[in-house]
Amino acid sequence: MRTLWGVEANGGGANLGNSDSDIWARVLSGEGRAFGELWGRHRDRVFRHARHLLAHHADAEDATAMAFLELWRRRQDARVVDGSLLPWLLVVTTNVVRNASRSRRRYRALLARLPDPEPVRDAGELIADQAEARTRLAGFTRLSAADQQIIALVAFDDLPLEDAAAALGISYGAAKTRLSRARARLEEHHE
Amino acid sequence: MNDTFSPERSDAIRTELVAVVDRAPARPPRRILVGVGLVVAGLLAGGGATAATAGIWHPQPFLPQGQPVTAPTSNLGVVAPAGYAPGQPIVSLVGGVTSYVVDGQERIIQLAVPDGATHLRVTVTCTSAGTTAWGFDAGGNNPNSSCGASDVDTLSATGYMDFDLNDSSAYPQRDLFYVQPGAGVSSIVTLQYLNLIETAWVVNAAGETCGVAKAGFGEPDLVGVEALTPSGEYVTAYARSEQLAYPFPGQTEPTSPADALAQQAQHQQQYPAGIDIPAFECDGVTQVGVFHVG
Numbered sequence: 001m002r003t004l005w006g007v008e009a010n011g012g013g014a015n016l017g018n019s020d021s022d023i024w025a026r027v028l029s030g031e032g033r034a035f036g037e038l039w040g041r042h043r044d045r046v047f048r049h050a051r052h053l054l055a056h057h058a059d060a061e062d063a064t065a066m067a068f069l070e071l072w073r074r075r076q077d078a079r080v081v082d083g084s085l086l087p088w089l090l091v092v093t094t095n096v097v098r099n100a101s102r103s104r105r106r107y108r109a110l111l112a113r114l115p116d117p118e119p120v121r122d123a124g125e126l127i128a129d130q131a132e133a134r135t136r137l138a139g140f141t142r143l144s145a146a147d148q149q150i151i152a153l154v155a156f157d158d159l160p161l162e163d164a165a166a167a168l169g170i171s172y173g174a175a176k177t178r179l180s181r182a183r184a185r186l187e188e189h190h191e
Numbered sequence: 192m193n194d195t196f197s198p199e200r201s202d203a204i205r206t207e208l209v210a211v212v213d214r215a216p217a218r219p220p221r222r223i224l225v226g227v228g229l230v231v232a233g234l235l236a237g238g239g240a241t242a243a244t245a246g247i248w249h250p251q252p253f254l255p256q257g258q259p260v261t262a263p264t265s266n267l268g269v270v271a272p273a274g275y276a277p278g279q280p281i282v283s284l285v286g287g288v289t290s291y292v293v294d295g296q297e298r299i300i301q302l303a304v305p306d307g308a309t310h311l312r313v314t315v316t317c318t319s320a321g322t323t324a325w326g327f328d329a330g331g332n333n334p335n336s337s338c339g340a341s342d343v344d345t346l347s348a349t350g351y352m353d354f355d356l357n358d359s360s361a362y363p364q365r366d367l368f369y370v371q372p373g374a375g376v377s378s379i380v381t382l383q384y385l386n387l388i389e390t391a392w393v394v395n396a397a398g399e400t401c402g403v404a405k406a407g408f409g410e411p412d413l414v415g416v417e418a419l420t421p422s423g424e425y426v427t428a429y430a431r432s433e434q435l436a437y438p439f440p441g442q443t444e445p446t447s448p449a450d451a452l453a454q455q456a457q458h459q460q461q462y463p464a465g466i467d468i469p470a471f472e473c474d475g476v477t478q479v480g481v482f483h484v485g
Contacts, residue, residue, distance in 0.1 A: 019287060021286075021287030021288045021289060022286070022287045024287070024288060025284040025285075025286065025287055025288065025383075027212055028284055029283065029284060030212060030213070030215060031212065032208070032209035032210060032211070032212035032213035033209055034212070035208045035209055035211070035212045036205045036206075036208060036209045039201075039204065039205045039208050040205070043196060043201060044196065047194070047196050048194060051194055061196060061197060061200055064196070064204075065204045065207070065208075068204070068208055069208070069211065072208070072211055072212065079290060079379075079381070080287075080288045080289065080290055080381070081290055082290065083287075083289060110207050113203070113207065114200055114203050114204065114207075115197075115199045115200050115203055117197065117200070118197055162292060165292070165318070166290060166292055166379055169316050169318065169344065169348065169349070169379065170318050170343070170344055171294065171318035171319050171377040172292070172294060172377070173319075173377075174318065174319070174343075174344075
């Protein structure tokens with residue numbers, strides 16, 4: 001059976017003139033303002049993803065910033081999945097969190113220029129956040145990098161498995177197998 | 192759990208991101224300049240395509256063989272402007288970028304070439320072992336790429352090829368693009384339109400060509416590398432193509448895959464820390480540093 005896919009004149013099947021593909025092309029041509037648009041478009045989803053993985057609000061903000069900087073640094077490798085950069089950004093975010101020390105060293109100058117995080121008003125809330133994170137991440141941090149990626153994308157961020165597979169550069173079947181394996185290992189760690 | 196991004200920090204980060212892009216030089220990242228002619232055996236090889244000996248830039252360009260694709264036939268092109276290595280094309284994206292998941296079934300992608308586009312860049316990432324053909328021929332007479340099981344999930348699984356959209360003899364029909372996977376073979380295919388201007392290699396006083404590899408054409412005599420100077424800095428310089436291909440003393444072209452493995456084992460034993468080869472200016476005489484291999 002053959003499937004016919006349409007590609008519009010500006011090159012994107014899901015392209016409405018203001019898709020990630022369009023904006024990303026402007027970024028790659030050196031238009032800084034376009035990168036600001038991407039930030040506005042995906043900041044909150046990336047931040048929520050980082051928040052799943054980190055106990056501290058300020059750390060998640062830093063990780064969000066570093067994920068976008070990594071997107072730029074590794075722009076030759078970035079994947080646009082069905083017209084969206086979000087899956088790739090989420091993959092990068094998980095990597096940034098996993099390699100937090102290295103990422104912070106790389107971007108320490110920029111992080112130092114940012115305004116200080118908002119002070120914690122309620123120590124009780126902070127302790128509750130940390131306890132919640134410990135519970136949420138129990139077992140997760142003991143998974144392999146590949147297993148963490150698939151769990152973070154699908155279980156934490158509700159990304160469709162097909163998009164997660166494309167972002168990770170693996171087949172749908174391989175992603176399904178990897179997810180099943182990762183969930184089993186996660187359960188083992190919880191027991 | 193507070194899930195709101197601090198507006199003040201968000202604004203500051205946005206400003207930084209905009210500045211990062213605005214400050215970047217108007218050229219691709221430095222790695223594109225590095226054509227070292229290494230690490231190529233087995234990359235997406237097999238079928239009608241082999242990976243180019245173009246170096247460490249990822250993804251690797253394909254060099255289809257015996258297929259209806261066009262490639263430069265001489266060292267033509269404009270003089271490489273500042274910031275570009277000789278032979279490095281000046282590439283601008285035209286329009287957006289689109290990815291498709293191809294999973295075992297043939298896909299026909301309808302194209303509409305935007306004004307100003309000269310090439311269609313097709314990037315294929317194997318997500319399973321097997322062969323996939325892709326190109327403009329409905330009958331399947333197209334370039335193809337193959338991955339072994341060990342290539343999947345590695346950098347070796349990705350390669351690209353630029354189709355010259357102005358070559359009407361090679362591509363009389365350019366409105367439909369065919370991706371024809373083997374049974375059960377899956378991949379991710381990305382399409383993007385380019386405006387691509389070829390630059391010429393420099394020819395030095397000794398008649399040697401100098402620059403970076405041209406996809407579909409080959410390597411110059413002196414190939415761009417990032418060389419280490421005696422003062423410890425990395426600079427763009429040029430190493431002899433032959434030395435890059437066979438850097439170890441007495442090394443010869445392998446006569447078989449087994450011979451290649453045997454040579455590799457021998458070199459690892461004799462030169463566990465690798466070896467330095469000289470890197471020159473384009474004149475091929477003035478040495479500016481060394482390029483480390485191994």
